[in-house]
Amino acid sequence: MLTPERHKLIMQLLKEKGVVKIQDLVDITETSESTIRRDLTQLEEGKYLKRIHGGAARLQGKLQEPSMSEKSSRNLQQKRQIAQYAAGLVEGGDSIYLDAGSTVTEMIPYLPAKEIVVVTNGLMHISALLERNIKTFLLGGFAKEQTKAIIGRGALASLEYYRFDKCFMGVNGIHPQFGYTTPDQDEAMIKQKAISLSREAFVLADNTKFSEIAFAKIGELHTAAIITNELDEEQQETYTSKTTIKVVTA
Amino acid sequence: MLTPERHKLIMQLLKEKGVVKIQDLVDITETSESTIRRDLTQLEEGKYLKRIHGGAARLQGKLQEPSMSEKSSRNLQQKRQIAQYAAGLVEGGDSIYLDAGSTVTEMIPYLPAKEIVVVTNGLMHISALLERNIKTFLLGGFAKEQTKAIIGRGALASLEYYRFDKCFMGVNGIHPQFGYTTPDQDEAMIKQKAISLSREAFVLADNTKFSEIAFAKIGELHTAAIITNELDEEQQETYTSKTTIKVVTA
DNA sequence: TTGTTTTTGAATGAAAATGATTGATTTTTG
DNA sequence: CAAAAATCAATCATTTTCATTCAAAAACAA
Incomplete structure (x- = not known):
C-alpha cells in the first residue's frame, strides 16, 4: 500500500471515528508499526492530525483553546x-x-x-x-x-x-x-x-x-x-x- | 481506550449529569481505578472539572452562551x-x-x-x-x-x-x-x-x-x-x- | 545492468501509561 | 463518639508505546 493511500485512509478513519489506534492501523493496512508511526509523524507535521499516546486524534477546528490533554x-x-x-x-x-x-x-x-x-x-x-x-x-x-x-x-x-x-x-x-x-x-x-x-x-x-x-x-x-x-x-x-x-x- | 477518549467521555458524562462517581467511570471505561484517578487529576489541573470525594463535579465556568437566546x-x-x-x-x-x-x-x-x-x-x-x-x-x-x-x-x-x-x-x-x-x-x-x-x-x-x-x-x-x-x-x-x-x- | 535514493521493517533502550498495593484520610454507620 | 467502610494519594512493577537506529528491500536513475 502506497504512502499517499495510507495517509488518505488514516485521515478518512480519523474523520469518521475521531480517534484511531496505531494497532488498528497496522492491522488494516498490513504494514509495520514503524511505517504507521512515520505516517502519523508526517501527518502531524502537516497539521493534519494530533498524535496521542497510542494513536492519533482529529484536531478540532476550533480557533482558540488548546486540547484537554495539553x-x-x-x-x-x-x-x-x-x-x-x-x-x-x-x-x-x-x-x-x-x-x-x-x-x-x-x-x-x-x-x-x-x-x-x-x-x-x-x-x-x-x-x-x-x-x-x-x-x-x-x-x-x-x-x-x-x-x-x-x-x-x-x-x-x-x-x-x-x-x-x-x-x-x-x-x-x-x-x-x-x-x-x-x-x-x-x-x-x-x-x-x-x-x-x-x-x-x-x-x-x-x-x-x-x-x-x-x-x-x-x-x-x-x-x-x-x-x-x-x-x-x-x-x-x-x-x-x-x-x-x-x-x-x- | 486511549487517554483523550476517556477524557472526552468523562467531560461528556459530566456535562450531562453534573457529577460522576469514580466507580461508574471504572465500569464504563473498563480501566482501573488508578487510571481514572489520574484522568480526574489531569482534568482538574486543566480546570475542566472539580474533584470531589468519590468522583468529580462539573465546573460552571464561564460557559455562558450568546445570552440573547429567547x-x-x-x-x-x-x-x-x-x-x-x-x-x-x-x-x-x-x-x-x-x-x-x-x-x-x-x-x-x-x-x-x-x-x-x-x-x-x-x-x-x-x-x-x-x-x-x-x-x-x-x-x-x-x-x-x-x-x-x-x-x-x-x-x-x-x-x-x-x-x-x-x-x-x-x-x-x-x-x-x-x-x-x-x-x-x-x-x-x-x-x-x-x-x-x-x-x-x-x-x-x-x-x-x-x-x-x-x-x-x-x-x-x-x-x-x-x-x-x-x-x-x-x-x-x-x-x-x-x-x-x-x-x-x- | 549498476549505483543511488527512498521506503520499509525490525531491534534497541527510553518514556509513558497502567494496574495493583500500601497506608493515610475521609465519610458513613452503628 | 468510635468502628467500619469507602476513598484517597503515593509508590512500584509491569506493560505498552515511543523515538531512534540500522540494515534489508524497493523504487529510481544513469
Whole structure:
C-alpha cells in the first residue's frame, strides 16, 4: 500500500471515528508499526492530525483553546513562562507584530493593553486581542486552515504597510548552522519579512525546538533573539556565541 | 481506550449529569481505578472539572452562551431562511464576497463547499468557513472590536486585489429615498467598494430594516438586489419599482 | 545492468501509561 | 463518639508505546 493511500485512509478513519489506534492501523493496512508511526509523524507535521499516546486524534477546528490533554501539561506552563517574559519586553507606545502560533497566543494576557498596536497574521489571536481592547491590525490574504494563519502574496503585500518596534515569532526548528526553520514555505516568507520590518526580533521556543530542522528557512540565528525555558550548558554556549539568548527559569 | 477518549467521555458524562462517581467511570471505561484517578487529576489541573470525594463535579465556568437566546430564536429562523436562499444563489466556481454580519454567517452552512472562493472582512465568519474547508481570503486592516469586522484604509486597499461574481451584504437601514445605510462610515465604504467590485450584489435584510435610516450611506437601492423574509404589499410595491427584491416565504 | 535514493521493517533502550498495593484520610454507620 | 467502610494519594512493577537506529528491500536513475 502506497504512502499517499495510507495517509488518505488514516485521515478518512480519523474523520469518521475521531480517534484511531496505531494497532488498528497496522492491522488494516498490513504494514509495520514503524511505517504507521512515520505516517502519523508526517501527518502531524502537516497539521493534519494530533498524535496521542497510542494513536492519533482529529484536531478540532476550533480557533482558540488548546486540547484537554495539553492544557494540563507541563508544556503549557513552560510556554506560558516564555510568553510572559516576552510580553514583559513590550512597552507602552510600541507597535509589535505577533506571529501565528500557540506560544505567542499566551503572550496576549500579559501584554500592556494601553497604547500599543498589534499587527498579526494569526487568526487564533484575534478574539483574545479584541477582548483586551488592544488595537489590532490583521494581515490580509489566504486563510490557511491547518495553521489558522494568514499567508500568501496578499499577506506579504499587506506587511509592507507596517513597521514594528518588536516582533515575536514562533518557529519549528532552531539550529546553529541552518538557523530558524518552519515546515511551510509561505509561512517562512511571512516570518522573514516581519523580522526584517522590525527593529528587534524575538523567537519564542521551548527546548524541544533546538537542534531541529524543518523544511523552510526563515533566517540565520543572529536575525532574532531567542527566548526559551531550559537549555543545557553546552547548547547554551553554542547559541550564545551566535545570537542573544534569554533562558527563562521557573 | 486511549487517554483523550476517556477524557472526552468523562467531560461528556459530566456535562450531562453534573457529577460522576469514580466507580461508574471504572465500569464504563473498563480501566482501573488508578487510571481514572489520574484522568480526574489531569482534568482538574486543566480546570475542566472539580474533584470531589468519590468522583468529580462539573465546573460552571464561564460557559455562558450568546445570552440573547429567547428573543432571537424567532429572529434567527427568519435570518436563516434568508441566508439559505442567498446561499442557493452561489454556484460552483463562483468567487464571492461575504460582508461582516450575523445574517451572512448563517449562509455559510448552506454554501456549496466545492470550488468556490470566499473573500470576507467578517471575523465571525472565519471559523465556520475554515471548518467547511472553503477557500477563504481575509481582507487586511484594522479589526474593529464591536462589529468583529476588518475596516480601514488597509481593508479598502486589499479589496482592490479582488473581483467577485456575487457579493452578499448586511445593512442596518433600507429606505426608498436614502438607499442602504449603516452606522459606521468606515464599514459603509468597504461595503460600497465590495458592491462596486461585484458583478451582482445582494443585500440580506429582515423586515425590521425597512424604512430605517442609519448614519452612513452605502448606495442607492438599485445598486443591489434585496433578499428579505416578510414585506407587506404596499412596501413591496415601493421597493420593487426601485430594485430587484426577493421575498423568501416560510 | 549498476549505483543511488527512498521506503520499509525490525531491534534497541527510553518514556509513558497502567494496574495493583500500601497506608493515610475521609465519610458513613452503628 | 468510635468502628467500619469507602476513598484517597503515593509508590512500584509491569506493560505498552515511543523515538531512534540500522540494515534489508524497493523504487529510481544513469
